Amino acid sequence: MQFLDVPTVLQVSAVFNLMAALAWLMLAQAFRIAPRASRLMAAAHLVRVLLQVSEGFMAGWPLLLRQAVAEFSLLLSMLLLLALRRMVGSRRRARHIAWISGVGALGIALGLASGSVLLPQLASMGSATVLAALAVHEIRRGIAKQLSPFISGCTALPFALLAVAGMVHIGMLLTGVGGAARPGELPTAGRAVVAFIVTAGITLSLIALMIWRVIMRIQHLTHRDPLTGALNRRAFELALAEAQAQLQRGHGFALAMIDIDHFKRINDAHGHAAGDAALQHCVRIWQAGLRETDCLGRLGGEEFCALLPLASPDDLATAAVITERLRASLDAQPLHWQGMALPLSASFGVALPVAGDAQGEIGLVRADAELYRAKAEGRNRVCVARQLQPAASA
Numbered sequence: 001m002q003f004l005d006v007p008t009v010l011q012v013s014a015v016f017n018l019m020a021a022l023a024w025l026m027l028a029q030a031f032r033i034a035p036r037a038s039r040l041m042a043a044a045h046l047v048r049v050l051l052q053v054s055e056g057f058m059a060g061w062p063l064l065l066r067q068a069v070a071e072f073s074l075l076l077s078m079l080l081l082l083a084l085r086r087m088v089g090s091r092r093r094a095r096h097i098a099w100i101s102g103v104g105a106l107g108i109a110l111g112l113a114s115g116s117v118l119l120p121q122l123a124s125m126g127s128a129t130v131l132a133a134l135a136v137h138e139i140r141r142g143i144a145k146q147l148s149p150f151i152s153g154c155t156a157l158p159f160a161l162l163a164v165a166g167m168v169h170i171g172m173l174l175t176g177v178g179g180a181a182r183p184g185e186l187p188t189a190g191r192a193v194v195a196f197i198v199t200a201g202i203t204l205s206l207i208a209l210m211i212w213r214v215i216m217r218i219q220h221l222t223h224r225d226p227l228t229g230a231l232n233r234r235a236f237e238l239a240l241a242e243a244q245a246q247l248q249r250g251h252g253f254a255l256a257m258i259d260i261d262h263f264k265r266i267n268d269a270h271g272h273a274a275g276d277a278a279l280q281h282c283v284r285i286w287q288a289g290l291r292e293t294d295c296l297g298r299l300g301g302e303e304f305c306a307l308l309p310l311a312s313p314d315d316l317a318t319a320a321v322i323t324e325r326l327r328a329s330l331d332a333q334p335l336h337w338q339g340m341a342l343p344l345s346a347s348f349g350v351a352l353p354v355a356g357d358a359q360g361e362i363g364l365v366r367a368d369a370e371l372y373r374a375k376a377e378g379r380n381r382v383c384v385a386r387q388l389q390p391a392a393s394a
C-alpha cells in the first residue's frame with residue numbers, strides 16, 4: 001500500500017475518533033440516550049484520539065514511557081466493552097472484564113519493569129483480543145434471540161475482526177514475522193488501515209446497537225403497562241387479533257381472564273402503594289408460571305387476561321391445568337409488605353376462542369362469564385367454559 005500515506009491515515013483516524021467521541025457525548029448529554037453507555041463510548045474514543053495526537057509529542061520521551069502510554073491506552077480503549085454490555089442489556093456481572101483487564105495491566109507493568117519490548121505488547125494485545133472475543137459472545141447472547149442471525153452477525157463482525165487481527169498480531173510478535181512495530185514507530189500502511197476499518201466498524205456496530213435499544217425502549221413504552229410490565233390493553237388486543245388470524249390456520253389458543261380477589265380491601269387497609277405492589281407481585285408470579293409463547297395483558301385495574309397458545313386447538317384441559325397452576329402459585333405466595341404477609345388470591349375464567357371472531361371478543365366475553373362464575377362460587381378458583389359444539393352442517 002505504497003500509495004497510502006501513514007501519517008494521513010492516522011490523522012483521519014484521529015479526526016474520526018474525535019467526531020465519534022463528540023457524537024456519543026451529544027447522545028449522552030443532549031438527548032439522554034443510554035447516557036452511561038454513551039459516556040463510556042466517548043471516553044474510549046477520546047483515549048484513542050489522545051494516543052494518536054500525542055504521538056508527535058512523545059517522540060522525545062524515553063522508550064519505557066512511550067511504551068507504557070501505548071499499551072495502557074490500548075487496554076483502556078477496551079472500555080467500550082462495558083458500553084456494549086449496557087447496550088445489549090447483559091445481566092452477567094462485569095467481574096470477568098475486570099479480571100481480564102487486570103491481568104493484562106499486570107502483564108504490561110511486569111513487562112515494562114523487566115525492560116522487555118515484547119512482553120507489554122503481548123499482554124495488551126492478548127487481553128484486548130480476549131475482550132473482543134467476549135464482545136462477540138455478549139452480542140450473540142444479548143440480541144441473537146430478538147434479531148435475525150444476519151443482523152446480529154453483522155453487529156458482531158467488527159469485534160470478531162478485532163479478535164482475529166489481535167491473534168494475527170500476537171502471532172507476528174511471537175514469530176517476529178512482518179517486523180511488528182516497536183513503540184514510537186509508525187505502523188505500516190496496512191496495519192494503520194486495518195486499525196481504522198476495525199475502529200470505524202466497531203463504532204457503526206455500537207450505533208446500530210444503540211438504535212436497536214432505542215427501538216426496543218419505544219416498543220416497551222407503547223406496548224407495556226408501566227406499573228406491572230404486562231402488555232397494555234391495546235397491545236393485548238393486537239396479540240389477540242393476531243392469534244385469531246392464526247386460528248384459521250389451525251393454531252389454537254385459550255383465554256384465561258383473571259381478577260384479583262377483594263383487591264379493594266388491600267387499597268383500603270394498606271394504601272394505594274400496597275395495591276400497586278400487589279399488582280406487581282401478581283404479575284411477577286404469573287409471568288414466572290407462563291411459557292415464553294404465552295402473553296399476559298392488563299386489561300384495566302386489577303383485571304388481566306392470559307393468552308395461552310395450545311398444541312391442539314380443542315385442548316381446553318391443558319389450558320385449565322396451566323391456569324390452575326397460576327392460581328395455586330399466587331395462593332401460595334403472599335405479598336410481603338412493610339413486615340406483613342398479605343395473602344392474595346385471584347379468580348380465573350377460561351374459554352376457547354370462536355373461529356371467525358376477528359377481534360376475539362366472543363372468546364373474551366365467554367372467559368369473562370366464567371370469571372364471573374368463579375367469583376360467584378366463592379373466588380380463588382378456576383372455572384372453565386363448556387366446549388362449543390361445532391355448528392351442524394346443513
Ligand SMILES: Nc1nc2c(ncn2[C@@H]2O[C@H](COP(=O)(O)OP(=O)(O)OP(=O)(O)O)[C@@H](O)[C@H]2O)c(=O)[nH]1
Nearest residue numbers: 259260261262263264265267272273275276301302
Ligand atoms: N393500587 C391500585 N389500585 C387500583 C389500580 N387500578 C384499580 N385499582 C383499584 O382496584 C379496586 C377494584 O375493586 P373492585 O372492582 O371492587 O374489586 P375487588 O375489591 O377486587 O372485589 P372482587 O373483584 O369482587 O373480588 C378499586 O378500588 C380500584 O381503585 C391500580 O393501578 N393501583
